[in-house]
Amino acid sequence: MNRILSLKGIEKYFQAVHALKKIDLDIYEGETLALVGENGAGKSTLMKILTGAHKKDAGTILLNGKETEIGSPLQAKRLGIYQAYQRAEYVPELTVAENIFLGEKGYTKGGFVPWKAVYAKAQQSLDEYGLPIRAKTKMKDLSVAQCQLVTIVKMLRQNPRIVIFDEPTAVLSDNEVDILFRMIEQIQAAGTTIIYISHRLEEIFKISHRVAVMRDGAMVTVLENKNLTNDMLVNHMLGRKLTTMFPQKRKGPFPEEAIRIEGFTNENIHDISFRVGKGEILGIVGLVGSKRTELARAIYGIDRLESGSVYMEGTPVKIRSPYEAIKNGIFLAPEDRKGEGVVAERSIKENVTYGDINRFFSFGMVKRRQETEYVNEIKEQIHIKAPSIETLCRQLSGGNQQKVVVAKALTAKPKVLIFDEPTQGIDVGAKAEIYTLIHQLAGQGTAVIVISSETEEAIGIADRLLVMREGRISGMLTEEQDMTSENIIAFMYRSN
Amino acid sequence: MAGKKEETKELSGFSQALKSQMIPLAVLVLIIVISSAASPVFLTKSNFENLVLQMAVSMIVSCGMFTILLTGGIDLSVGSVAAVAGVMASTWLESHHWAAAGFMAVLVGTLFGILNGLLVSKLKVAPFITTLGTMYFARGMAYWFTSAKTIQWTGFDNVAGFKMLGGGRLFGFLPVPTLIWILVFALTVILIKFSKFGRICYAIGGNEEAARLSGIKTGFYKVLPYAFTGLLAGLGGVVLAARLGVGSPASGDGLEMDCITAVVVGGTSLSGGSGNVLGILIGAFILAIITNILNLCNVPAYPQQMLKGAIIIAAVILSTIKEKKKQ
Numbered sequence: 001m002n003r004i005l006s007l008k009g010i011e012k013y014f015q016a017v018h019a020l021k022k023i024d025l026d027i028y029e030g031e032t033l034a035l036v037g038e039n040g041a042g043k044s045t046l047m048k049i050l051t052g053a054h055k056k057d058a059g060t061i062l063l064n065g066k067e068t069e070i071g072s073p074l075q076a077k078r079l080g081i082y083q084a085y086q087r088a089e090y091v092p093e094l095t096v097a098e099n100i101f102l103g104e105k106g107y108t109k110g111g112f113v114p115w116k117a118v119y120a121k122a123q124q125s126l127d128e129y130g131l132p133i134r135a136k137t138k139m140k141d142l143s144v145a146q147c148q149l150v151t152i153v154k155m156l157r158q159n160p161r162i163v164i165f166d167e168p169t170a171v172l173s174d175n176e177v178d179i180l181f182r183m184i185e186q187i188q189a190a191g192t193t194i195i196y197i198s199h200r201l202e203e204i205f206k207i208s209h210r211v212a213v214m215r216d217g218a219m220v221t222v223l224e225n226k227n228l229t230n231d232m233l234v235n236h237m238l239g240r241k242l243t244t245m246f247p248q249k250r251k252g253p254f255p256e257e258a259i260r261i262e263g264f265t266n267e268n269i270h271d272i273s274f275r276v277g278k279g280e281i282l283g284i285v286g287l288v289g290s291k292r293t294e295l296a297r298a299i300y301g302i303d304r305l306e307s308g309s310v311y312m313e314g315t316p317v318k319i320r321s322p323y324e325a326i327k328n329g330i331f332l333a334p335e336d337r338k339g340e341g342v343v344a345e346r347s348i349k350e351n352v353t354y355g356d357i358n359r360f361f362s363f364g365m366v367k368r369r370q371e372t373e374y375v376n377e378i379k380e381q382i383h384i385k386a387p388s389i390e391t392l393c394r395q396l397s398g399g400n401q402q403k404v405v406v407a408k409a410l411t412a413k414p415k416v417l418i419f420d421e422p423t424q425g426i427d428v429g430a431k432a433e434i435y436t437l438i439h440q441l442a443g444q445g446t447a448v449i450v451i452s453s454e455t456e457e458a459i460g461i462a463d464r465l466l467v468m469r470e471g472r473i474s475g476m477l478t479e480e481q482d483m484t485s486e487n488i489i490a491f492m493y494r495s496n
Numbered sequence: 497m498a499g500k501k502e503e504t505k506e507l508s509g510f511s512q513a514l515k516s517q518m519i520p521l522a523v524l525v526l527i528i529v530i531s532s533a534a535s536p537v538f539l540t541k542s543n544f545e546n547l548v549l550q551m552a553v554s555m556i557v558s559c560g561m562f563t564i565l566l567t568g569g570i571d572l573s574v575g576s577v578a579a580v581a582g583v584m585a586s587t588w589l590e591s592h593h594w595a596a597a598g599f600m601a602v603l604v605g606t607l608f609g610i611l612n613g614l615l616v617s618k619l620k621v622a623p624f625i626t627t628l629g630t631m632y633f634a635r636g637m638a639y640w641f642t643s644a645k646t647i648q649w650t651g652f653d654n655v656a657g658f659k660m661l662g663g664g665r666l667f668g669f670l671p672v673p674t675l676i677w678i679l680v681f682a683l684t685v686i687l688i689k690f691s692k693f694g695r696i697c698y699a700i701g702g703n704e705e706a707a708r709l710s711g712i713k714t715g716f717y718k719v720l721p722y723a724f725t726g727l728l729a730g731l732g733g734v735v736l737a738a739r740l741g742v743g744s745p746a747s748g749d750g751l752e753m754d755c756i757t758a759v760v761v762g763g764t765s766l767s768g769g770s771g772n773v774l775g776i777l778i779g780a781f782i783l784a785i786i787t788n789i790l791n792l793c794n795v796p797a798y799p800q801q802m803l804k805g806a807i808i809i810a811a812v813i814l815s816t817i818k819e820k821k822k823q
Contacts, residue, residue, distance in 0.1 A: 302709070326711035340709050343702035345769045354699060354710035361692040368690075408710060 003065065004029040004193050005050075005162060010059035012045055012217075017398065017426065019045045019219040023059070027162075032184075032194040034204040034225075037237055038454060040128045043197050046214070047164050050195075051083045052076035080161030083090065084168055092140035092232035097122030099139050100154045106409050129153050129183045129299045145176045152180070156187060164195045170289050171204060183209065201230055201493070213237055213481055231486075238455065238485050245432045246460035247439040249480075254280035254463070256445030257314060259330070261299065264308035268294035269471045272308070276416065276447040281438065283462025284451045287492050291471040292451045296418050301325045302330040312415065329415035331355070333405045333422060335451070337398065341405040346396040348386055349375045351393055351404050355411030378407045382437055401432025406437055417441060418449045423457060435461055461484050467491035513689075519814065520763050520778040527782055531789040538789060545671070551784035552673035552739075553578070554754045555776070557732040559727030560609075561755040562776050566688075566697040567721050568609035568704070568768025569616060569623035573608065574729040575751035579744070581605045581733030583638050586647040594658040598738075602730035608634060611664040613719030631752070638745035647743040666685015673735050680728065680752025681777060688773040693720055701768030757804065759785050762810045765818075768775030783807070 005027040012020035019040050024164040027033050035043050048054040050061075051072040061068050063079060070076050088492040090099045100122045101107040107118065108369075122135035131149055139147060148168070155163070158257060169177050184207055188194065198204055205228060213220045213236040226363050246328055254277025264272040268291045276282045286292050297303040299310065310317055310328075317328045325332070334340035342351050352375050353360045360371040375389045384403045386396060393401055402422065409417055419438065438461060442448050452458040465483050467475040475491030478485045514521075531538045557574050564571050585601035592600075608630060615626040649655060664672045688694035696717045699707040708714045732751070737743045762779025764771025786807070790800050 084713070322709050323711050323713055329559055331711075332709060339703070340705045343706050343769070345702045346698055350699070352693060354707065354712060357692060357695070357712060359709075361695075364692050366690050366692070366695070370648050412711065 001028040001031070002026065004063070006062035006065070008060045008062070010046070010049060010061070011057045012042075012049065012054065012400075013057050016422075020056075021216075023159075023219050025212060025219055025222070027193060027195065029193055030188075030191045031209045032188055032196055032207055033222075034208035034211045035195060035197045035214065036199075036201070036204060036211060036233060037220075041214040041237075042217040043214055044166060045217075047083060047166060047195070047197065050076065050083075050162075050164065051461060072142055073459040077158070079126045080159075081164070082155045082160035082162070083157060083164040083166065084148075084155055085166065090139050090147055091149055092138070092471050094139060095125070095135065096133060096137050096139060096142070096150055097135035099150060100125065100157065102154075104157070125153050125157055126150075129156065129186065130179055135308070147171045149174070149176065149179060149183075152183065160192060162193045162195065164197070166197045167199065167288065168196075168382075169198065169200060177203075199493075201233055201418065204233075234485065234489055245435060247436055248444065249463060250279065250439075252277070252280065252463055254278060254447075258312070260311040260314075262309045262311070263427070264295065264298055264305060266294075266298055266303060267300060267308045268303070272464055272473055273471070274476070276449060277344065278415075278445045278447055279442050281442050281448045281450060281461055281463050283458035283465045284449060285455060285458045285465060285488055285492070286468035286470060286474075288453070289470070290492070293420055293469050295468070296332055296334075296420050296449070296451060299418065326412055326414070331409045331412045331414035331416070332418045333409050333420065335401075335420035335424065337401050337405060337424075342393040342401050345392060347390045347392055348384060348396070348404055348407075349389040352378060352389075352407045352411055356413070359411075374411075375407075378410060382407055382410075383433060389437070389486035390433075397426075397430075399426035399434075402426055402430070402434060403437075406434065410441075415448065416449065418453045421453060422450060424453070431457075437470070455485050455488050459485070459488070497507070516772050517763055517774055520761060520775055520782065523761075524778050524782050524785075525788075527785050531785055531792075535792040537792055543788070543792075544735045545674075547669045547784055547788045548674050550767055550788070551780050552671075552677045553732045553736045553748075554751060555677040556680045556735065556756060557725070557728050557751060557778045558755040558758045558776050558780055559680050560728035561687070562684065562759045562762075562764060562771065562773065563694075563721035563753075564623070564725055564770055565756075565759055565764050565766060566701045566768060567718060568666050568701045569718075569721065570756065570766075571609075571612060571722065571725050571729075572624065572627040572752045573612060573630040573634055574725060574732070574755060575584060575748035576631045576638065577605050577726060577729040578733030578736060578748035578751055579638040579746070580608070580634045581730040582737035582744040582747050583642045583647055583745050585734045586649040586737050587642070589649045589655055590652045594655055594661075598658070598661070598734045601734050602727060605730015605733065606723055607626070607728040609723040609729070610719065612726065613722030616722065617715050617718035635745075642743070642745050644745060646745070648741070649737070649743060649766060650741045656822065660739050661735065664742070673739060676731070676735060680731070685773050693717070697721060698769060698774070701765075701770070703769070753804070753808070754783065757808045757811065760815060761807065763815070765785070765815055766812065 003026050007023055007025040010020055010023040023046060025239065037043050045054060049056045050070065052073045052075055053067050061070060067482040070079065078154055091102065097119045098110055101118055107113065119135050126133055126135060131153060133142065133146055133150065136296060142150065146287065172180060180493065184194065196204070196208055208225050210224055211228065211233065212222045215237060258276055258278045260275040262273045272295060279335055284292050284295070293349055294303060301321045301324055310319055312328050319325045319328060338344060349371065353371055360367055372389065379389055382403050384407065386400060393404055396404065422434050422438065438448055438450065450458065464479040465488065466473060469492060477487060535737025537543050553777055557578065561571060561574065581601040581604055584604055585597045588597035590599060612627055612630055615621045616623050649658065661672055666672060666675055679736070696707065699712060700714055700718060704714055733748060736747055740747070759776055760766060760781035761782050764775055787800065
């Protein structure tokens with residue numbers, strides 16, 4: 001078979017993070033290659049290099065045997081490489097037909113839109129791929145899933161040579177998944193090459209010819225889809241465990257209750273109840289879309305609750321804003337560091353004291369010496385690497401920014417500390433330091449909730465593990481010996 | 497030991513501030529050099545005194561505008577609010593003590609500011625739209641209040657204090673409006689550098705969501721810059737009426753643009769979160785000197801206006817280039 005795409009030694013760095021490590025991969029014309037791996041394994045980064053969204057730092061890409069530089073998304077499209085995105089982009093106020101034709105050459109004739117032809121051709125494409133949608137409908141009147149299917153049709157009209165699907169079924173219902181799979185079969189039959197990324201392993205068994213497994217930015221193996229089992233794939237995805245990174249766990253039980261959540265329900269989460277003891281570390285795991293972050297946001301008073309209650313040390317409390325959450329002793333270190341964690345244009349000092357700004361001001365005026373001494377102390381204590389506390393957060397590495405967020409959290413002196421993806425995008429050394437910090441906090445009696453996409457990390461750090469699936473608790477692992485990747489994955493994927 | 501440590505940090509903080517003001521400072525120096533060459537009158541003491549006096553109103557209001565731009569907002573209503581304060585103070589002078597009249601007018605300005613702030617913060621109306629609305633509202637109010645007449649307050653009884661406010665000199669040499677803007681600027685420097693208010697303005701402009709998630713009451717703190725600016729617009733309007741000898745409903749026209757230009761020329765980002773308080777002074781001086789030298793060279797008013805427009809665009813282009821570099 002003809003190699004349509006050949007990757008050799010692809011490398012990618014994000015500052016200190018080595019995101020892709022010497023990736024070699026051959027893709028054959030007309031095949032469907034599935035790409036699997038844990039969150040953060042580097043799948044999306046690799047695809048972004050193929051679609052021109054990221055520039056590779058080293059390596060070569062051969063397209064049909066010819067060395068090719070993919071410098072921009074536009075160039076990737078000219079080469080025939082298209083991606084269907086997790087979150088579809090479209091103009092909600094325009095009709096389905098207009099969205100399909102937007103950017104196409106045949107959209108206008110002499111500066112005007114030949115409406116009849118546009119609607120007819122759009123409807124023809126929709127019918128061709130079996131979408132039960134009318135071309136004259138406005139995009140905003142469709143469901144999220146339908147919009148996604150429409151944008152896929154739009155993409156297919158460009159006659160792509162290579163199509164990348166990144167988690168295409170994340171927002172689709174079973175019925176829509178069927179439609180999508182029929183579309184995929186159709187383009188498979190037409191000889192289009194497909195790269196298919198998914199967490200749902202059963203889909204992969206169903207549609208792919210080969211499966212490429214990535215782990216920690218490296219290509220682990222490529223397997224023929226023959227006699228593959230779930231277990232085999234999962235073993236490759238997780239690899240050996242690096243237990244030395246994690247500090248010794250403190251042995252429970254943790255009888256003193258710090259926080260109790262009862263019946264948390266809103267548009268994202270359904271009937272979630274759990275408790276965390278003082279000094280305990282609770283891990284929350286789940287796939288992308290399992291609404292872990294939404295749970296944290298609900299606890300922290302960012303998102304509204306439809307029903308449910310919170311008890312702090314046994315007393316019911318009302319939390320309707322982050323301000324009230326902090327007043328009641330809860331602090332959230334958010335997932336999106338740049339967007340929600342730090343004010344990048346301000347100094348380490350200022351960011352740290354945001355955590356409890358009143359402590360460092362009297363009559364509205366700053367207590368400079370107290371502030372400086374405190375921040376210097378905490379900077380030493382948790383090893384923030386920067387020339388001075390006046391250094392701007394923008395100039396710090398991801399790991400050090402995260403430590404600033406931790407320092408801010410410590411400043412607030414919370415009873416319950418929620419970490420959402422505390423080690424996302426930071427290097428191994430800094431990760432180990434963050435784990436140590438989390439354990440120290442727990443050792444001092446803080447209840448810690450760690451949301452993590454890395455199963456290994458969750459197992460390594462948590463005293464108990466809560467598994468979420470589609471906004472619900474799908475399992476709770478309380479015993480050390482039960483906290484295995486196999487059990488977690490079983491709960492993550494159950495009934496699907 | 498600890499004292500020493502702080503000293504070195506202080507120095508680095510100051511040099512950092514100086515570094516961030518490099519471009520505006522260079523422009524200021526350049527303009528001074530050009531102006532001194534263009535007119536022999538420019539460097540005289542009387543011209544300098546005059547220049548510093550003339551920038552009083554825009555400097556006072558610019559201090560407030562700076563705090564709003566820091567939070568990522570904007571206030572277009574300051575000119576109209578100043579007019580309202582001016583005509584109200586002038587009218588009230590007839591029946592009230594001059595201090596009471598002035599104080600009430602400043603209070604009206606503050607109320608306008610609070611209204612702007614509440615609309616922006618609580619009802620989440622875009623600052624541009626909110627203040628565009630209050631701009632028209634306040635201007636209409638100024639005309640309505642005076643029946644579109646100019647109020648000649650100099651003929652009223654017991655207005656010596658108010659005359660002093662506009663044309664008096666402290667210790668025989670320092671004009672009172674000059675003194676007022678120096679005090680307002682000093683207060684703003686203290687607020688921005690050392691107060692919780694200043695600290696939070698930067699946080700909101702830099703990353704409002706991060707500030708909110710840190711437990712800062714962003715809703716409350718977003719109102720304050722508008723209230724502060726409203727107060728200063730009121731004060732500016734009173735000073736203007738005191739200087740001119742009349743309360744005119746047409747006064748303060750274009751004041752908002754003068755202030756925004758001064759602050760942006762002084763290196764403050766229109767998108768919020770970054771800017772040095774010293775930049776207000778530099779920006780206001782740059783604009784005042786340009787107006788001054790053009791007047792000295794007998795350039796008519798309309799080309800001057802064209803030049804001001806060009807300066808706004810140039811300043812914004814410079815600040816976008818600076819921001820792009822950061823990314």
